[in-house]
Amino acid sequence: MSPSPSRSLAVAVVGATGAVGVELLRCLDQRRFPLKLLKLYASARSAGRRMPFAGRELAVQELTEKSFTGIDLALFSAGGETSRRFAPAAVAAGAVVVDNSSAFRMDAIVPLVVPEINPEALRTHRGIIANPNCSAIIAITPLWAIHRVNRIRRMIISTYQAASGAGAAAMTELEEATRAHLEGREFQQKVLPHPYAFNLFSHNSSIDPETGYNGEETKVMQEARKIFGDPELRISATCVRVPVFRAHAVSVSFECERPITPAEVRELIAQAPGVKLVDDRARNLFPMPRDASGQDDILVGRIRPDLSDPTGRSISLFSAGDQLLKGAALNAVQIAEQLLAAELRAAS
Amino acid sequence: MSPSPSRSLAVAVVGATGAVGVELLRCLDQRRFPLKLLKLYASARSAGRRMPFAGRELAVQELTEKSFTGIDLALFSAGGETSRRFAPAAVAAGAVVVDNSSAFRMDAIVPLVVPEINPEALRTHRGIIANPNCSAIIAITPLWAIHRVNRIRRMIISTYQAASGAGAAAMTELEEATRAHLEGREFQQKVLPHPYAFNLFSHNSSIDPETGYNGEETKVMQEARKIFGDPELRISATCVRVPVFRAHAVSVSFECERPITPAEVRELIAQAPGVKLVDDRARNLFPMPRDASGQDDILVGRIRPDLSDPTGRSISLFSAGDQLLKGAALNAVQIAEQLLAAELRAAS
Numbered sequence: 001m002s003p004s005p006s007r008s009l010a011v012a013v014v015g016a017t018g019a020v021g022v023e024l025l026r027c028l029d030q031r032r033f034p035l036k037l038l039k040l041y042a043s044a045r046s047a048g049r050r051m052p053f054a055g056r057e058l059a060v061q062e063l064t065e066k067s068f069t070g071i072d073l074a075l076f077s078a079g080g081e082t083s084r085r086f087a088p089a090a091v092a093a094g095a096v097v098v099d100n101s102s103a104f105r106m107d108a109i110v111p112l113v114v115p116e117i118n119p120e121a122l123r124t125h126r127g128i129i130a131n132p133n134c135s136a137i138i139a140i141t142p143l144w145a146i147h148r149v150n151r152i153r154r155m156i157i158s159t160y161q162a163a164s165g166a167g168a169a170a171m172t173e174l175e176e177a178t179r180a181h182l183e184g185r186e187f188q189q190k191v192l193p194h195p196y197a198f199n200l201f202s203h204n205s206s207i208d209p210e211t212g213y214n215g216e217e218t219k220v221m222q223e224a225r226k227i228f229g230d231p232e233l234r235i236s237a238t239c240v241r242v243p244v245f246r247a248h249a250v251s252v253s254f255e256c257e258r259p260i261t262p263a264e265v266r267e268l269i270a271q272a273p274g275v276k277l278v279d280d281r282a283r284n285l286f287p288m289p290r291d292a293s294g295q296d297d298i299l300v301g302r303i304r305p306d307l308s309d310p311t312g313r314s315i316s317l318f319s320a321g322d323q324l325l326k327g328a329a330l331n332a333v334q335i336a337e338q339l340l341a342a343e344l345r346a347a348s
Numbered sequence: 349m350s351p352s353p354s355r356s357l358a359v360a361v362v363g364a365t366g367a368v369g370v371e372l373l374r375c376l377d378q379r380r381f382p383l384k385l386l387k388l389y390a391s392a393r394s395a396g397r398r399m400p401f402a403g404r405e406l407a408v409q410e411l412t413e414k415s416f417t418g419i420d421l422a423l424f425s426a427g428g429e430t431s432r433r434f435a436p437a438a439v440a441a442g443a444v445v446v447d448n449s450s451a452f453r454m455d456a457i458v459p460l461v462v463p464e465i466n467p468e469a470l471r472t473h474r475g476i477i478a479n480p481n482c483s484a485i486i487a488i489t490p491l492w493a494i495h496r497v498n499r500i501r502r503m504i505i506s507t508y509q510a511a512s513g514a515g516a517a518a519m520t521e522l523e524e525a526t527r528a529h530l531e532g533r534e535f536q537q538k539v540l541p542h543p544y545a546f547n548l549f550s551h552n553s554s555i556d557p558e559t560g561y562n563g564e565e566t567k568v569m570q571e572a573r574k575i576f577g578d579p580e581l582r583i584s585a586t587c588v589r590v591p592v593f594r595a596h597a598v599s600v601s602f603e604c605e606r607p608i609t610p611a612e613v614r615e616l617i618a619q620a621p622g623v624k625l626v627d628d629r630a631r632n633l634f635p636m637p638r639d640a641s642g643q644d645d646i647l648v649g650r651i652r653p654d655l656s657d658p659t660g661r662s663i664s665l666f667s668a669g670d671q672l673l674k675g676a677a678l679n680a681v682q683i684a685e686q687l688l689a690a691e692l693r694a695a696s
Contacts, residue, residue, distance in 0.1 A: 158599035
């Protein structure tokens with residue numbers, strides 16, 4: 001349901017100059033989000049910069065506690081610390097916050113929402129709605145259509161994550177490190193902890209000494225259970241950074257409660273919102289980051305039985321989705337659209 | 349056991365100008381393989397080229413049925429068609445063939461050998477010994493130490509495969525495609541079916557319409573069972589090509605017969621031949637293709653419980669190994685060393 005143009009909102013984008021911020025502006029414009037007002041905020045360092053929006057330019061202002069006066073909706077994407085510090089001020093000023101950081105995601109009273117999966121969770125929000133981790137969104141959105149009809153009990157996920165998840169500076173580092181490598185020059189990485197040119201590495205979040213899982217993997221596992229509303233979902237994730245700019249890929253094996261065939265999964269994926277079947281065996285054409293980049297839909301293919309499970313209840317597949325769009329900005333704007341539609345429904 | 353210098357062999361390298369051929373020469377030299385004679389063969393197209401070996405240069409000759417007169421050992425790495433056509437001639441001439449292609453791997457009378465795993469399989473050879481698929485070697489060599497003490501019943505593998513597996517031309521294509529991308533130029537790929545610059549894609553082998561698995565995945569699954577000598581091993585593989593030059597990485601979750609702890613696995617890996625523990629949680633330092641390149645050992649880390657299995661029998665880990673060395677040339681030369689050592693033992 002697209003929002004009616006009769007109701008428009010005063011919107012603040014916090015972290016407007018970041019990789020996700022740029023895409024938030026693009027999504028608001030391209031999806032014709034009904035704007036009464038649009039304010040762009042960032043740290044003092046970026047204040048004064050001008051960002052293109054809908055053929056105009058908007059000045060970026062320094063974020064302060066007073067930035068939210070008169071704001072209906074604040075889209076945060078400036079890291080956990082900024083969210084923890086400023087989201088309460090935004091809520092106190094009467095705004096609804098959609099937060100792209102991990103600050104509030106596992107807070108029991110904060111809805112964690114993928115609109116294709118659990119839009120009903122929005123009904124109980126108390127001012128803050130969390131946008132899930134990008135790898136979680138891209139891994140589980142395609143699986144929801146299956147989970148609804150044949151409960152998924154177990155998922156084993158390996159990711160192939162793009163630079164964009166670590167921000168615009170990491171994307172630049174990938175480009176510069178690769179250029180240096182090809183020119184035979186030394187390059188000292190500053191953003192990521194390991195050389196990135198033609199290399200890959202375990203995700204650069206710290207490891208929980210108790211479980212051995214890194215922060216990104218823990219997010220994927222915890223958030224998947226919360227978004228699916230299934231605390232018994234058994235899940236393990238291995239998160240790996242690959243030399244790709246802005247789309248994540250995931251290799252997933254999952255086990256259902258009852259037997260399931262690849263044909264059933266293909267049918268469910270083909271009809272699910274937010275995902276697109278790319279599973280052309282004859283042409284060897286399957287989801288690729290290059291094709292997923294700039295696309296709203298998550299591409300899904302390589303659907304086949306997981307041959308390591310003889311019970312016929314397990315399927316393997318491979319997906320790719322734009323980390324900055326469905327993994328971040330698009331999902332946040334879709335949440336805002338849902339909020340607006342719900343409010344309009346309540347008012348009518 | 350290193351071969352005694354008292355016995356030396358006349359060796360032919362078939363496919364001497366290829367990516368693996370170059371490494372075969374390097375391994376023979378660096379490991380001081382006892383050579384009485386070294387002949388280099390390739391297709392007519394490459395005949396006449398000169399290849400460096402041990403500070404000298406050797407001329408490459410065109411491969412014919414008569415190339416094997418007086419040859420004791422023929423190392424083949426020129427593709428399945430060449431192996432099928434010429435390996436029988438080599439055997440007929442009295443040579444033992446170590447074949448890097450997939451031509452004979454699943455032939456019941458042909459030993460398929462990783463020297464760290466099943467050297468005893470060499471005893472029954474009838475002239476041809478197959479060198480396994482690179483992804484199979486890199487995925488399963490670290491797991492053997494565990495399988496020996498607590499049988500592995502199930503493996504779920506996702507690969508991150510380098511360009512080198514598709515040959516030197518694919519490595520060049522990765523470099524040129526990336527250079528073109530950075531310079532904003534169009535690039536038309538010729539070797540691989542998909543754009544390779546900052547992209548990844550499902551392995552470019554054809555898909556079995558019955559199972560949905562591609563040729564590479566089928567090799568990994570079948571060869572793992574044969575090398576482990578365990579036809580009941582349940583295994584599924586997802587093989588993906590990533591923009592890396594010459595080392596494969598693998599994400600593996602495996603299930604043992606009995607409960608097992610990460611500490612036990614770490615201990616077994618630390619003591620296993622051919623593998624090296626790289627599992628530094630504090631420094632976030634784990635196996636990377638960049639570190640594995642040029643190394644004989646397969647690097648193994650991220651050893652932790654597979655949290656999706658509550659029975660305590662499953663472990664996840666991440667490995668990286670040089671595709672051209674342990675994945676191909678080194679393993680072939682190690683097989684030859686084993687053959688030589690066995691022969692010497694029999695003679696003494």
